[in-house]
Amino acid sequence: MNFLLMGLPKSGKSTLFNSLTKAKHQDIYTETRTGIVKVPDPNLDLVSNWYEADKKVNGEMTLNDPETNLNFETSSDFIEKKYLSEIQKFDGVILVIRDFKNDSVIHPYNKIDCVNDFEQFTIESRLIDVQIIEKRIENIRRSFKSLTKQEREKGEKNIELLSEVSDLIEKGESFSSPLFTDIHKSVIGSTFLLAKAPIVVVVNNSEGEIISESKEGVLKKLLRKDGRLISLSLGLEEELSKMSNSDADEFRKDLGFENNQLGNIFSDLLKVSNTICFLTAGKKECRSWLLKKGSSAVEAASKIHTDIARGFVRAEVIHNKDLIKYKNEKEARDKTAIKREGKQYIIKEGDVVNFLFSV
Numbered sequence: 324m325n326f327l328l329m330g331l332p333k334s335g336k337s338t339l340f341n342s343l344t345k346a347k348h349q350d351i352y353t354e355t356r357t358g359i360v361k362v363p364d365p366n367l368d369l370v371s372n373w374y375e376a377d378k379k380v381n382g383e384m385t386l387n388d389p390e391t392n393l394n395f396e397t398s399s400d401f402i403e404k405k406y407l408s409e410i411q412k413f414d415g416v417i418l419v420i421r422d423f424k425n426d427s428v429i430h431p432y433n434k435i436d437c438v439n440d441f442e443q444f445t446i447e448s449r450l451i452d453v454q455i456i457e458k459r460i461e462n463i464r465r466s467f468k469s470l471t472k473q474e475r476e477k478g479e480k481n482i483e484l485l486s487e488v489s490d491l492i493e494k495g496e497s498f499s500s501p502l503f504t505d506i507h508k509s510v511i512g513s514t515f516l517l518a519k520a521p522i523v524v525v526v527n528n529s530e531g532e533i534i535s536e537s538k539e540g541v542l543k544k545l546l547r548k549d550g551r552l553i554s555l556s557l558g559l560e561e562e563l564s565k566m567s568n569s570d571a572d573e574f575r576k577d578l579g580f581e582n583n584q585l586g587n588i589f590s591d592l593l594k595v596s597n598t599i600c601f602l603t604a605g606k607k608e609c610r611s612w613l614l615k616k617g618s619s620a621v622e623a624a625s626k627i628h629t630d631i632a633r634g635f636v637r638a639e640v641i642h643n644k645d646l647i648k649y650k651n652e653k654e655a656r657d658k659t660a661i662k663r664e665g666k667q668y669i670i671k672e673g674d675v676v677n678f679l680f681s682v
């Protein structure tokens with residue numbers, strides 16, 4: 324999974340990236356930074372403790388932090404134009420909006436107003452989507468010369484449908500509205516559009532402050548139903564990420580925060596992108612893997628290795644909470660608690676899977 328950080332200049336994108344990837348703070352970056360983050364998985368912790376495993380490997384996702392916007396005093400873009408040409412490679416977006424007060428950090432609109440910023444984002448994201456669709460239409464037109472009459476007619480039909488989608492987005496219709504028909508959705512296919520891309524909005528508060536209920540309420544209303552909103556102080560989180568886990572936990576307690584706020588972002592990222600974690604486990608290594616919800620056993624196998632998928636014989640499956648009721652794996656096998664499943668079995672969150680295959 325590959326997420327792009329978006330937000331106005333100086334909203335806190337790089338600060339969030341630093342906290343999640345443990346990268347060093349630098350004021351200016353002249354290239355996109357790509358970092359891998361380990362996705363926490365409590366089921367993995369449980370199972371690797373139970374196995375007393377030698378090695379524990381978390382699932383991973385990729386974050387992309389756009390280069391520093393050097394025109395920040397004049398730019399009010401949530402994303403620089405150059406990213407539009409590569410936007411198709413991302414699976415989702417983390418939008419950072421500023422709510423922290425700090426006179427030494429400029430705001431492109433010269434006022435701290437996260438609701439206004441979010442409204443501006445909504446307007447800009449529609450324009451971006453319209454541009455993405457225009458580009459697809461252009462590509463179809465460009466291919467016309469080399470097409471047969473029949474293919475060209477299909478192309479014309481697709482252009483018509485894409486234009487309808489573009490008009491609906493421009494009018495601010497939500498992608499979940501019935502005005503977007505299945506035919507519209509199928510012509511859009513896997514094209515990345517902000518109107519439907521998985522999105523987590525991070526409201527960046529001042530240190531030690533939380534967002535007011537009224538502001539949060541307004542933002543949640545403005546956000547798509549399938550998006551998630553999280554509110555925390557990224558400045559504070561960056562400081563905490565430099566401490567040892569126990570020091571950070573103690574500090575959090577002193578501030579009155581119950582749990583690791585930043586950790587919550589992962590469950591939101593998984594949720595918006597319809598992703599679950601399944602496990603492979605043994606004494607040598609316990610490992611968590613990210614998988615699209617609704618995937619079959621053979622699709623899960625291909626996450627690990629194409630050979631395992633190709634030579635798939637069956638999957639031995641047990642949910643981690645059931646597994647740890649037994650003394651050890653042998654007992655779970657003797658009591659036939661581990662089920663044999665075929666290629667089409669739908670993997671569930673927290674399943675521990677052993678793939679049997681022959682190549």
Ligand SMILES: Nc1nc2c(ncn2[C@@H]2O[C@H](COP(=O)(O)OP(=O)(O)OP(=O)(O)O)[C@@H](O)[C@H]2O)c(=O)[nH]1
Binds near residue numbers: 339391423424528530
């Ligand atoms: N006080 C305070 N300052 C913050 C907070 N988050 C970020 N900052 C400061 O705001 C400045 C900008 O933060 P960045 O994370 O670099 O912002 P950005 O979105 O990456 O900005 P560009 O890359 O320039 O577009 C930095 O000096 C941060 O230290 C916060 O929660 N509180």
Ligand SMILES: [Mg+2]
Binds near residue numbers: 337388390
């Ligand atoms: Mg930055």
